Amino acid sequence: xxxxxPAGQHTVRRHNSxxxxxxxxxxxxxxxxxxxxxxxxxxxxxSSLVDRAIVAGLVVDGEPAxxxxxxxxxxxxxxxxxxxHGLGVEIGVDYIAxxxxxxxxxxxxxRIRPADNRAQPANRVLVKVxxxxxxxxxxxxxxxxxxxxxxxxxxxxxxxxxxxxxNLGWRDVDIPAELxxxxxxxxxxxxxxxxxxxxxxxxMWSGEHPELRDFIHVSAEIGIGAGIVMDGTLFEGVRGxxxxxxxxxxxxxxxxxxxxxxxxxxxxxxxxxxxxQSGVSDVPALVARLESGDRKALTAVRPVARYLGTALxxxxxxxxxxTIVLGGTYAALGPWLQEPLQEELTLRVVSAAWSxxxxxxxxxxxxxxxxxxxxxxxxxxxxxxxxxITATVPG
Amino acid sequence: xxxxxPAGQHTVRRHNSxxxxxxxxxxxxxxxxxxxxxxxxxxxxxSSLVDRAIVAGLVVDGEPAxxxxxxxxxxxxxxxxxxxHGLGVEIGVDYIAxxxxxxxxxxxxxRIRPADNRAQPANRVLVKVxxxxxxxxxxxxxxxxxxxxxxxxxxxxxxxxxxxxxNLGWRDVDIPAELxxxxxxxxxxxxxxxxxxxxxxxxMWSGEHPELRDFIHVSAEIGIGAGIVMDGTLFEGVRGxxxxxxxxxxxxxxxxxxxxxxxxxxxxxxxxxxxxQSGVSDVPALVARLESGDRKALTAVRPVARYLGTALxxxxxxxxxxTIVLGGTYAALGPWLQEPLQEELTLRVVSAAWSxxxxxxxxxxxxxxxxxxxxxxxxxxxxxxxxxITATVPG
Numbered sequence: 001x002x003x004x005x006p007a008g009q010h011t012v013r014r015h016n017s018x019x020x021x022x023x024x025x026x027x028x029x030x031x032x033x034x035x036x037x038x039x040x041x042x043x044x045x046x047s048s049l050v051d052r053a054i055v056a057g058l059v060v061d062g063e064p065a066x067x068x069x070x071x072x073x074x075x076x077x078x079x080x081x082x083x084x085h086g087l088g089v090e091i092g093v094d095y096i097a098x099x100x101x102x103x104x105x106x107x108x109x110x111r112i113r114p115a116d117n118r119a120q121p122a123n124r125v126l127v128k129v130x131x132x133x134x135x136x137x138x139x140x141x142x143x144x145x146x147x148x149x150x151x152x153x154x155x156x157x158x159x160x161x162x163x164x165x166x167n168l169g170w171r172d173v174d175i176p177a178e179l180x181x182x183x184x185x186x187x188x189x190x191x192x193x194x195x196x197x198x199x200x201x202x203x204m205w206s207g208e209h210p211e212l213r214d215f216i217h218v219s220a221e222i223g224i225g226a227g228i229v230m231d232g233t234l235f236e237g238v239r240g241x242x243x244x245x246x247x248x249x250x251x252x253x254x255x256x257x258x259x260x261x262x263x264x265x266x267x268x269x270x271x272x273x274x275x276x277q278s279g280v281s282d283v284p285a286l287v288a289r290l291e292s293g294d295r296k297a298l299t300a301v302r303p304v305a306r307y308l309g310t311a312l313x314x315x316x317x318x319x320x321x322x323t324i325v326l327g328g329t330y331a332a333l334g335p336w337l338q339e340p341l342q343e344e345l346t347l348r349v350v351s352a353a354w355s356x357x358x359x360x361x362x363x364x365x366x367x368x369x370x371x372x373x374x375x376x377x378x379x380x381x382x383x384x385x386x387x388x389i390t391a392t393v394p395g
Numbered sequence: 396x397x398x399x400x401p402a403g404q405h406t407v408r409r410h411n412s413x414x415x416x417x418x419x420x421x422x423x424x425x426x427x428x429x430x431x432x433x434x435x436x437x438x439x440x441x442s443s444l445v446d447r448a449i450v451a452g453l454v455v456d457g458e459p460a461x462x463x464x465x466x467x468x469x470x471x472x473x474x475x476x477x478x479x480h481g482l483g484v485e486i487g488v489d490y491i492a493x494x495x496x497x498x499x500x501x502x503x504x505x506r507i508r509p510a511d512n513r514a515q516p517a518n519r520v521l522v523k524v525x526x527x528x529x530x531x532x533x534x535x536x537x538x539x540x541x542x543x544x545x546x547x548x549x550x551x552x553x554x555x556x557x558x559x560x561x562n563l564g565w566r567d568v569d570i571p572a573e574l575x576x577x578x579x580x581x582x583x584x585x586x587x588x589x590x591x592x593x594x595x596x597x598x599m600w601s602g603e604h605p606e607l608r609d610f611i612h613v614s615a616e617i618g619i620g621a622g623i624v625m626d627g628t629l630f631e632g633v634r635g636x637x638x639x640x641x642x643x644x645x646x647x648x649x650x651x652x653x654x655x656x657x658x659x660x661x662x663x664x665x666x667x668x669x670x671x672q673s674g675v676s677d678v679p680a681l682v683a684r685l686e687s688g689d690r691k692a693l694t695a696v697r698p699v700a701r702y703l704g705t706a707l708x709x710x711x712x713x714x715x716x717x718t719i720v721l722g723g724t725y726a727a728l729g730p731w732l733q734e735p736l737q738e739e740l741t742l743r744v745v746s747a748a749w750s751x752x753x754x755x756x757x758x759x760x761x762x763x764x765x766x767x768x769x770x771x772x773x774x775x776x777x778x779x780x781x782x783x784i785t786a787t788v789p790g
Contacts (some may be wrong), residue, residue, distance in 0.1 A: 156747055163749050214633045228713070230633075237715020238625075239607045241746035244712040249705045249743065251647055261708075261743045310644045313656075314709050317639040318623070320632020348644065348656045351549055351636035356560050 012050070014386040017039055018050045021079070024059060028104070029076040031269045050077060056084040056392040057101065058385055079103035084145030084381055084388055087136060088374025089179075089196060091129060091151050093118050093167045094126040098132050099367075099373040100140065103382065109140060110370070118222075122173045129184035144188055145381040145388060148373030149175055150195040152223045157240030157322070160192055166258040189380065193242045195219065195369040196243055197234055199327050199362075200227020202372025208363040216315055217324035218245060218308070220330045221366065224266045228319065246270065248311045269307040271329045274300060283332050288334055296338070305337045307343025316349045316357060327362035334361035408444070409781040411436055415444045416474070416780045419454060423499070424471040446612040453478040453780055474498035479540030479783050480774050482531060483769025485590060486524060486546050486570075488513050490618040493527050494762075495535065496769040498777065500600070504535060505765070513617075517568045522589040525577035539583055540776040540783060543768030544570055545590040547618050552635030552766045555587055561621060561653040562618045584775065590614065590764040591638055592629055594722050594757075597767025600774075603758040610718035611710055613640060613703070615725045615759065619661045623714065633696065641665065664702040666724045669695060672697020678727050685731055693731070700732045704739025711744045711752060722757035729756035 024030055027038070036046045053059040062076040083101045088099040094116055100109040113132065117125045129149075137144065153165025162173045176190035186362040203209070217227045224246030228235040236242050236302035246266035247259050248340055254263025267273065271283065278300035281287045289297035322340075326334050338359055345359075346352045364369055381388065414434040418424055418727040422433070431441045457471040473639045476497045483494040489512065494505040508527065512520045524544075532539065548560025557568045571585035594611035598604070619641030623630040631637050641661035642654050649658025662668065666678065673695035675681045685693035707719055719736075721729050733754055740754075742746045757763055776783065 135711075156749070163746065226713075233716070238717055239715055239746070241748055241750060242713060242715035244745050247712045247743065247745050248709045252645070252705065259745050310647065314643045315713060317642045318621075318637060318710060318713060320634055320637040322633055341416070348563070348642065348654075350639050350642050351558065351634070351652050354551070354635060355634055 014384070016045060017049050017053065017386045017389060018384055020046060021053065021058065021382050024077050024079055025103075025382050026080045029062070031075060031077065035077065035367065052389050052393045053208040053385065056083075056385075056389040058388060079219055080381070081106060081108075082142075084143040086374045086377030087133065087144045087368045088148045088198075088372070088377065088380075089129060089133060089147060089149045090123065090169075090370040090373060091149065091175075093115065093152055093197075096125075096129055096132050097118045097370045098136050099370040099374045100136060100142065100144075101371070101378050102142075103378060105375065107371070107374075108142070109136065110367070111192055114297070117168055122168075122170045123178070125168075125344065126173075126175070126178045126182060130179055133179065133185075143388075146377035147179070147185070147188060148198065148376040149179065149190060149192040150198040150369040150373040151175065151192055152195050152221075152225070154241050154244070155192050157236060162192060163241075171380065189377075191376065191380070193373065193376070194225060194227075194236070194240070194243070196225025197227040198370075198372030198376065199225075199364075199368035200325075200372070201234060202364055202368040202370070202375060203325055203327065203362050204229060204232070205372065205375050206364055206368075209325075209360060212323065212325070213358055214321055215325055215360075216243075216245075216312075216319070216321050217240075217325040217327050217362065218312070218330055219327035219362075219366075219368065220269070220271055221328045222271050224270050226315070228321070230319075230321075232264070236343050245311055245315065248314055250307045250310045259329050265307055265311045269304045269311075274304055274329070274333075277303075283329050290333070301333060301336045304333070305340035306344060308337065309341045310348065312341065313348035314350075316345065320351065320355070321359045322355060325358060325360045325362050327364075327368050328366050331362040331365045409779070411440060411449065412781045412784060413778055414443050415441060416448065416453065416777050419472050419474055420498075420777050423473045424457070426470060426472065429577045430472065447778065447784050447788045451478075451780075451784040453783060474777070476501060476503075476583055477537070479538040480773075481543045481776065482528065482539045482635060483593075483767070483772065484524060484528060484542060484544045484574075485593075485765040485768060486512065486520065486544065486563075487590075488547055491520075491524055491527050491763045493531050493768045494765040495531060495539075496766070496773050497537075498773060500773065501767075501768065503537070503765070504531065505762070508614070512563055514527055514564070516575070517563075517565045520563075521568075521570070521573045525574055528574065528578040528580075539782075541772035542574070542583060542585045543593065543771040544574065544581070544587040545593040545764040545768040546570060546583060546587055547590050547616075547620070547636070549636050549639070550587050550589050552631060558636075566646070566764050584772075586771065586775070588768065589620060589622075589631070589635070589638070591620025592618075592622040592631055593765075593767030593771065594759075594763035595624050595720070595765040595767070596629060597759055597765075597770060598720055598722065599624060599627070600770050601759055601763075601766065604720075604755060607718065607720070609713070610667065610720055610755075611640075611707075611716050612720040612722050612757065612763070613637075614722035614757075614761075614763065615664070615666055615723055616723045617666050619665050621710070623716070625714075625716075640706055640710065641710055645702045645705045654789030660706045664699040664706075669699055669724070669728075672698075676685060678724050682727055696728060696731045697735065698765045699728070700735035701739060703732065704736045705743065707736065708740055709744035711740065711746075715746065715750070717750060718753045718755060720755045720757050720761050722759075723761050726757040726760045 023035045023038045091098040097112040154163045175192040199219045226243040226245035247264045251263035257264035257267035418433045478498045485492040570587040594614045619636040621640035641708040642659045646658035652659035652662035673692045
């Protein structure tokens with residue numbers, strides 16, 4: 001966005017449209033004069049851009065918010081819930097999920113289909129994913145302005161390739177290209193990303209913890225991943241492969257992991273390991289047993305807290321992040337993990353004595369990744385609304 | 396530097412002086428016209444600022460470098476080796492070191508004094524450090540423009556306090572304030588920082604590996620620390636406590652560490668552990684035995700490589716850094732560590748198959764920290780030369 005390029009008439013308007021939509025997104029109910037003050041644009045420019053955005057269906061002009069001085073009343077501008085939506089798609093190990101989010105951030109449709117993707121080749125699963133996307137298109141009369149696809153694997157930032165998804169057994173899949181073909185997406189932008197990264201963003205953007213700026217969000221399902229956010233920005237590593245907390249070594253002599261190494265966190269404290277140890281079939285059943293004080297369940301969760309505490313201590317000793325958000329299965333197990341985790345962190349983190357570490361439980365739980373993927377697509381629309389405006393209001 | 400503030404005449408000149416000195420530092424031998432082209436300042440402004448910097452002794456105007464078009468010959472501007480120097484001070488566990496670096500980056504004096512600081516309270520050691528600083532002042536007729544102090548502990552970035560140095564047994568020491576008093580430093584800026592962070596910067600600035608932009612530098616002496624550099628900038632964590640690789644857990648059932656936890660890298664692969672296992676008294680003796688093929692020495696180094704490989708795999712899985720620089724004792728042991736380390740990384744790093752990890756040996760070895768500390772002070776002078784100029788050339 002801020003790269004130098006020839007600033008022709010159109011480029012300037014494109015940039016200014018983004019400024020205007022950003023101001024309205026940050027301050028719903030703002031007036032045209034307020035937008036001008038925030039962006040530094042003239043009132044005439046703001047009015048012209050807002051009018052175009054209204055005609056294009058991105059902005060709505062609501063009731064007067066309040067009098068602004070003796071002159072004309074200011075009206076309340078908000079992003080339009082009927083404007084283009086962001087579609088989130090999540091390819092889980094045992095489900096496919098879709099989620100539509102409008103420009104205001106509201107979820108207008110969310111659906112999870114169980115699917116055993118673990119033993120399936122990529123092309124068979126992507127046929128089902130494409131079908132799920134097309135069913136969203138056919139069922140709802142909204143424009144989809146962008147798609148975010150969350151995958152349980154390593155996505156290379158320079159190529160967009162899914163390099164590996166150990167729990168799916170996939171390698172080198174160009175998910176955006178595959179879906180563009182199979183779901184006839186034409187020119188809708190598609191961005192694939194690691195589910196743990198989307199989950200961290202989803203949690204931050206949910207607004208439930210407004211102070212979240214520097215944190216690590218650990219999501220456990222069948223795999224374990226982490227999204228690292230520093231100063232409000234996702235840190236994904238030089239090539240996009242960072243945050244692989246599931247493959248931190250926590251027990252040198254532990255069992256073999258799907259990645260080939262021994263004693264990874266995922267192998268000893270992932271959902272499969274927890275359920276196997278506690279002898280139940282799913283997480284809700286485990287939570288029920290824990291709530292009833294079942295000894296076997298409590299015994300199964302204890303080493304999970306210790307292993308997770310070791311891995312998180314490593315993270316804090318390296319990155320000095322003040323906040324940890326437990327997501328996915330760990331959010332559900334939070335009440336039983338919180339205290340032993342805090343003990344392990346206090347023991348192992350060198351700076352713990354001066355720098356308390358806050359442990360939060362995700363408010364979105366297993367929905368964080370799909371919400372983050374959909375909201376990423378919405379944010380991309382707001383960051384560059386011009387294509388949607390010029391499609392409706394040429395010139 | 397780029398924070399908004401009222402841009403009075405003096406502020407503008409201060410900012411422009413920094414631009415001019417930065418251009419000369421980046422391109423030694425540059426002409427005034429070259430500085431104008433690089434900075435966007437007018438030739439008249441550049442000439443006036445350069446003249447002031449020459450009078451103040453920061454810049455020298457050398458022989459004509461080359462003809463520039465048909466007009467006046469350009470002359471070659473360089474930073475002056477006789478200008479203000481940066482002084483690096485390192486408080487090691489068993490030594491105190493000082494190092495003077497001039498504006499061109501040349502080391503003009505370096506000295507290491509053995510000192511058993513391990514059992515000494517901070518105030519006794521700081522008396523010796525202050526004496527070492529004063530001896531630099533008295534022996535050499537140079538202006539010291541800034542001091543960087545490298546310490547083996549956690550320095551809080553908001554307060555500058557050394558919060559803990561486990562191998563010294565120190566807590567909550569305000570090193571800049573203590574030294575300012577004891578060495579009568581008046582208004583010379585003093586910056587304390589973690590030795591591992593300074594070592595990473597020293598290695599990057601040494602110019603020996605010009606491609607170093609994203610890397611982790613692991614320094615082992617009695618303690619083990621790491622400096623993390625991303626896109627050419629030191630990453631020290633939110634509060635300055637990042638990079639504590641020495642306290643990553645590599646053996647859950649391992650021996651107790653000075654930090655209180657079990658199985659930290661430092662406890663099983665620090666210099667003390669290596670020497671104890673190999674039955675020699677110092678690192679040069681160990682290297683001599685390794686070179687002669689001594690079996691006990693080779694056996695002692697093998698688990699060090701495995702433990703270090705586990706810790707570094709954790710780092711790469713979390714941060715996706717493409718390059719590891721082995722520093723301090725690990726640089727000396729590099730030839731025996733490199734291959735088993737690479738094997739461990741290939742096994743444990745999830746992205747290793749697409750993202751080869753380069754392992755380099757530090758060229759500065761145990762001198763990296765002191766060089767980084769001194770060069771940090773030099774860079775601070777170049778980033779804000781105005782106080783040195785106005786002291787000589789008022790108005």
